[in-house]
Amino acid sequence: MSNTHYDVAVIGAGMVGATLASLLSRSGFSVALVESREPEAFDAGAEVGLRVSAISPGSQAILEQAGAWKAISSQRARPYRRMQVEDGVDMDPLLFDAPVFNLERLGTIVENALVQWSLWQVLNAGGLVDLYCPDQLAGIEASKQHNRVLLQGGKTLTASLVVGADGAASRVRKSLGIRQDHYAYNQSGLVAAVGKSQANPGVAWQRFLPGGPLAFLPLSDGRSSIVWTQPTAEAERLLQLDSEEFGKELDVASSGWLGAVESCGPRAAFPLSMRLSENYAARRVVLIGDAAHVVHPLAGQGVNLGFADAAGLTEILLGVRSSGEDIGSSRVLRKYERWRKSESEAMAFGMHALRSLFGIDGLSPARRFGMAMVKRSWLLRDKFLQRAAGLAANAPALAKGETLRSLIQR
Numbered sequence: 001m002s003n004t005h006y007d008v009a010v011i012g013a014g015m016v017g018a019t020l021a022s023l024l025s026r027s028g029f030s031v032a033l034v035e036s037r038e039p040e041a042f043d044a045g046a047e048v049g050l051r052v053s054a055i056s057p058g059s060q061a062i063l064e065q066a067g068a069w070k071a072i073s074s075q076r077a078r079p080y081r082r083m084q085v086e087d088g089v090d091m092d093p094l095l096f097d098a099p100v101f102n103l104e105r106l107g108t109i110v111e112n113a114l115v116q117w118s119l120w121q122v123l124n125a126g127g128l129v130d131l132y133c134p135d136q137l138a139g140i141e142a143s144k145q146h147n148r149v150l151l152q153g154g155k156t157l158t159a160s161l162v163v164g165a166d167g168a169a170s171r172v173r174k175s176l177g178i179r180q181d182h183y184a185y186n187q188s189g190l191v192a193a194v195g196k197s198q199a200n201p202g203v204a205w206q207r208f209l210p211g212g213p214l215a216f217l218p219l220s221d222g223r224s225s226i227v228w229t230q231p232t233a234e235a236e237r238l239l240q241l242d243s244e245e246f247g248k249e250l251d252v253a254s255s256g257w258l259g260a261v262e263s264c265g266p267r268a269a270f271p272l273s274m275r276l277s278e279n280y281a282a283r284r285v286v287l288i289g290d291a292a293h294v295v296h297p298l299a300g301q302g303v304n305l306g307f308a309d310a311a312g313l314t315e316i317l318l319g320v321r322s323s324g325e326d327i328g329s330s331r332v333l334r335k336y337e338r339w340r341k342s343e344s345e346a347m348a349f350g351m352h353a354l355r356s357l358f359g360i361d362g363l364s365p366a367r368r369f370g371m372a373m374v375k376r377s378w379l380l381r382d383k384f385l386q387r388a389a390g391l392a393a394n395a396p397a398l399a400k401g402e403t404l405r406s407l408i409q410r
């Protein structure tokens with residue numbers, strides 16, 4: 001492929017943009033993918049990366065259709081079949097077990113770098129996508145028939161639809177002048193790979209503490225990837241401690257879970273916020289992934305929402321193509337926006353409410369009532385789990401197991 005007009009130009013080849021590019025190109029759309037940084041080759045012998053994600057079963061199904069899941073799951077990926085949630089007060093934990101919800105697993109913990117690299121390999125091997133990398137978006141000029149995409153390297157592409165998958169600081173979103181509500185939590189997520197005296201048996205464990213939730217997510221070598229949410233100043237203090245001191249504080253915070261801390265890899269902290277864009281679409285452009293929405297990571301849903309955006313957009317565009325409609329028409333854009341905006345806002349506000357409920361004093365009646373309600377109500381737990389698994393009624397067909405082939409033939 002060497003033309004410079006495309007059905008779709010995707011800006012940003014992070015996990016979400018690369019997934020969309022793969023799904024669309026495998027569906028027969030001509031696709032340009034612009035990325036400023038080529039991902040580093042994944043080295044399975046190197047230390048586990050600091051950024052990991054809990055990939056839901058729905059996202060796994062999407063990545064299967066994008067052609068990347070086999071490579072991901074054959075390397076450093078760890079499925080988990082139990083989720084254990086403690087409120088730090090009542091020692092009777094809330095348990096979610098996969099078989100109870102008719103699932104083979106609740107999710108898989110993988111390094112972000114492995115997901116991105118596996119997708120990159122698929123895109124390179126398939127030869128179906130024109131990669132513009134390293135290059136960056138310089139600007140978008142909208143017109144009635146198509147958009148002109150100007151790259152900093154001097155090239156100009158035209159596309160019927162431009163997709164902003166360029167992350168939280170999205171240049172695409174800014175160039176459209178789309179407003180965003182930004183709620184800074186003044187909290188950071190401290191991450192590290194931690195070994196305890198007992199290996200993690202494949203459980204995603206989370207304890208709500210006064211400063212914020214502490215999660216231990218199982219890694220393939222028996223260690224856990226931790227995400228410890230703390231007020232930013234406290235996270236900074238924890239980063240400054242030597243590993244022995246840090247281990248002692250982590251022991252106290254995670255007491256009773258898998259014994260004592262025995263090892264701790266490099267640490268880093270990421271500021272946490274909720275960002276919701278006022279619009280997800282305008283002038284032949286749509287936003288997906290963190291470019292459209294950023295949610296609190298306490299239920300590990302950020303990139304899962306992004307994968308669902310990619311799958312949902314693919315489903316809409318395939319439907320439009322079969323009817324001969326312009327894929328960049330305002331009707332198509334609105335359809336995408338209505339669907340995905342309501343889904344991600346529901347998730348963002350749900351996370352916000354959970355964070356607020358558990359962020360208040362441990363003995364507060366509201367918090368204890370909330371936990372007791374969830375424990376008693378199978379329906380509530382089921383609803384929560386279906387959504388977290390990416391399998392709720394309104395999820396994209398690809399997340400619910402439909403193949404690209406059958407979507408194309410619809």
Ligand SMILES: Cc1cc2nc3c(=O)[nH]c(=O)nc-3n(C[C@H](O)[C@H](O)[C@H](O)COP(=O)(O)OP(=O)(O)OC[C@H]3O[C@@H](n4cnc5c(N)ncnc54)[C@H](O)[C@@H]3O)c2cc1C
Pocket residue numbers: 011012013014015016017034035036037052053054055112135136137165166167168171189190191227270271288289290291297299300301302303304305306
């Ligand atoms: C501590 C922490 C833990 C988390 N844990 C989870 C979890 O367990 N599960 C989960 O689902 N989510 C989790 N998340 C959220 C998740 O990491 C993000 O939602 C996800 O990485 C967003 O992916 P993306 O592809 O949309 O954006 P990004 O990863 O930001 O990718 C954007 C891409 O666009 C490129 N780019 C940017 N600007 C330009 C430009 N102008 N031109 C060309 N290219 C450009 C960038 O180089 C990058 O490759 C967590 C987040 C944090 C902070």
